Amino acid sequence: MAALMIPPAHAPAFLAxxxxxxxxxxxxxxxxxxxxxxxxxxxxxxxxxMDAPPPHEDPRPFIAVAEYLCELGLNAPTIxxxxxxxxxxxxxxxxxxxxxxxxxxxxxxxxxxxxxxTDLLVHLHxxxxxxxxxxxxxxxxxxxxxxxxxxxxxxxxxxxxxxxxRAVWEQVLAPVEADGLPRVTVLRDFHAENIMLVGxxxxxxxxxxxxxxxxxxxxxxxxxxxxxEDARRDVTPAIEAQMVDRYVAATGNGDAFRNAYWAxxxxxxxxxxxxxxxxxxxDGKEGYRKFQPRMWxxxxxxxxxxxxxxxxxxxxxxxxxxxRAEAWS
Numbered sequence: 001m002a003a004l005m006i007p008p009a010h011a012p013a014f015l016a017x018x019x020x021x022x023x024x025x026x027x028x029x030x031x032x033x034x035x036x037x038x039x040x041x042x043x044x045x046x047x048x049x050m051d052a053p054p055p056h057e058d059p060r061p062f063i064a065v066a067e068y069l070c071e072l073g074l075n076a077p078t079i080x081x082x083x084x085x086x087x088x089x090x091x092x093x094x095x096x097x098x099x100x101x102x103x104x105x106x107x108x109x110x111x112x113x114x115x116x117x118t119d120l121l122v123h124l125h126x127x128x129x130x131x132x133x134x135x136x137x138x139x140x141x142x143x144x145x146x147x148x149x150x151x152x153x154x155x156x157x158x159x160x161x162x163x164x165x166r167a168v169w170e171q172v173l174a175p176v177e178a179d180g181l182p183r184v185t186v187l188r189d190f191h192a193e194n195i196m197l198v199g200x201x202x203x204x205x206x207x208x209x210x211x212x213x214x215x216x217x218x219x220x221x222x223x224x225x226x227x228x229e230d231a232r233r234d235v236t237p238a239i240e241a242q243m244v245d246r247y248v249a250a251t252g253n254g255d256a257f258r259n260a261y262w263a264x265x266x267x268x269x270x271x272x273x274x275x276x277x278x279x280x281x282x283d284g285k286e287g288y289r290k291f292q293p294r295m296w297x298x299x300x301x302x303x304x305x306x307x308x309x310x311x312x313x314x315x316x317x318x319x320x321x322x323x324r325a326e327a328w329s
Contacts (some may be wrong), residue, residue: 008051014088015040015049018081025049039093047080050089059089062213066091068185069212074120075198075205076212095199095209095253100192100233100324110239114228117195118243120204121223122250125184129217136171136175136186136218147274153225153319155277156327168310169267175307176219176263179256186218191230216299221257225265229298231272231291237301259307266302266311269295289292289328296325 005027015023021145034056038049052059059082066076077092099117103110134140149162189211196208224247228240248257273295276288303312 003239005036005038007049008053009087010083010086011038011049011051011088014081014083014086014155015090018090020047020090036061036158037048039146040090046093048091048093050076050091052087054085057087059087059213061215062089064132065130065187065212065215069124069209072124072127073204074124075201075207076208076209095195097197097199098193099195099197099207102197103192110236111242113197114235114243115246116204116207117227118224118246119250120207120246121190121220121227123204124187125182125220125251127185128278129183130185130215133185133215133217135183136188136216136222138173140216140218141173141177141264142166142169144271145267145274147278148270149274151278151281152272155281156323158319158323159296161314165318167316168314171310172263172269172308176221176260179252179260181256181260183217184220186216186222187212188214188216188223188226190223190226192227192233195227219260219264220251220253221260221264222268225261229265229269229302231269231276231295234294242304259305262302262305263307266299266308268303269299269302273299292328293325296328300324 007025011025012021014019015025020040020042021172023040026039026041028039028048034053038051040049050059050062052062058224063079063082066079069076070078075094077094079089079091079247081090082088099113103113146162146166149160149165152158153160187209194209194211196210197307198206198208224244228235228243244258244261251257273292276291276295277287279288302308304317
């Protein structure tokens with residue numbers, strides 16, 4: 001991993017060309033993609049260097065979505081410099097205070113912070129969806145959920161009814177596709193490790209947004225489910241219920257939204273079970289295995305919603321307990 005976090009050879013020249021020639025370049029983070037992040041420190045100023053190497057990555061979507069979010073009064077990083085051909089961006093540094101660690105260290109703050117996060121989504125969803133983004137709808141939901149059958153099941157040697165799996169998901173998700181709720185900008189990777197707490201900012205601007213380059217136009221329930229059924233930290237179920245109620249009260253999206261919330265939460269959690277196995281088997285990122293028990297706990301809870309009965313029956317018939325959370329503990 002240390003070798004992977006060596007800055008690209010062309011980074012110093014890029015920084016020098018934009019007035020950061022004396023800066024130190026320090027490892028910051030990698031993620032599930034080819035992107036890597038470095039902190040650039042020059043005296044009392046600092047920024048973040050994003051390395052999004054072509055042809056694997058393209059920084060243009062990040063730039064476009066960041067500018068859109070800022071126009072809406074949300075807090076995405078300012079783009080300080082760019083070299084699109086080499087896949088380098090210098091962006092605003094939001095610091096080190098993340099939502100995840102803050103709430104984990106002070107659990108009594110959970111309700112307040114998640115109220116703010118929910119209000120941020122209400123704010124975003126009250127604005128027209130960003131133009132030009134890919135659509136995230138029924139066909140995409142079905143294709144994504146098949147990652148479970150295509151990666152998870154072979155890895156755990158589970159013989160399953162693949163066609164039946166897609167059919168029950170279509171039965172559950174088709175009403176969500178047709179529910180008539182306005183489609184919105186979906187940030188997609190909206191969770192506690194991608195939300196920074198920015199000092200000196202109030203309201204929705206207090207939350208610094210990261211990792212939104214895969215934004216889509218889709219259902220308003222998706223990002224709320226993403227942040228409340230987080231793969232990386234346990235959100236108190238009572239807080240989850242309160243935030244769903246808060247969102248519904250603010251938007252007036254009643255039963256249709258609630259049904260969509262549980263269906264898309266289950267879809268997302270099932271997809272992630274497959275994604276994490278793919279990251280392990282294909283990309284050698286074995287660390288993602290540790291999240292699987294939490295994902296199963298979330299999915300099992302989702303499947304008890306009445307709208308998910310067909311999917312729950314498929315899981316009961318095809319995936320024994322020894323191949324669920326038990327397999328990862």
